[in-house]
Amino acid sequence: MSPRTSKPAEPSLAALGALLDRSLVQIANAARDARTFDRETIRTVSDVWDNNTFPLFRAATGRIARSRERRAHAALEWMARLRPMRWDWMVEQSAIAGHRIDTLVQPSPMLFDKPYRDYRGTVRPAYSQ
Numbered sequence: 001m002s003p004r005t006s007k008p009a010e011p012s013l014a015a016l017g018a019l020l021d022r023s024l025v026q027i028a029n030a031a032r033d034a035r036t037f038d039r040e041t042i043r044t045v046s047d048v049w050d051n052n053t054f055p056l057f058r059a060a061t062g063r064i065a066r067s068r069e070r071r072a073h074a075a076l077e078w079m080a081r082l083r084p085m086r087w088d089w090m091v092e093q094s095a096i097a098g099h100r101i102d103t104l105v106q107p108s109p110m111l112f113d114k115p116y117r118d119y120r121g122t123v124r125p126a127y128s129q
Contacts, residue, residue: 012072012104016056018097019079019090023049026093048086052079055119076105078119 055075062068
């Protein structure tokens with residue numbers, strides 16, 4: 001439930017929070033034992049949240065439910081198109097947490113060989129590996 005209203009949490013914001021929860025579980029599992037420390041998993045999952053924590057908290061602290069949902073949806077869309085294969089990870093992890101991101105955000109048809117606008121409208125350079 002939302003703390004300010006009696007309505008259930010917004011789907012996009014709940015899914016975004018569930019992705020963060022799943023990320024923490026993945027990092028904890030990867031770092032549980034020094035003998036099986038999985039640096040690549042930690043790096044990959046941490047990379048998801050690099051530049052995505054601000055949109056999460058911006059969405060979560062919105063004054064109006066509609067604004068929170070809109071911001072969370074924009075954050076999910078931006079997160080999904082930021083890197084190739086990110087959408088697949090988001091769908092898989094949200095499904096484990098009981099959410100259907102594939103119904104909220106579609107895979108981006110955007111090609112990563114040209115500049116694009118992020119969730120704030122700022123022009124970003126093309127993706128390169």
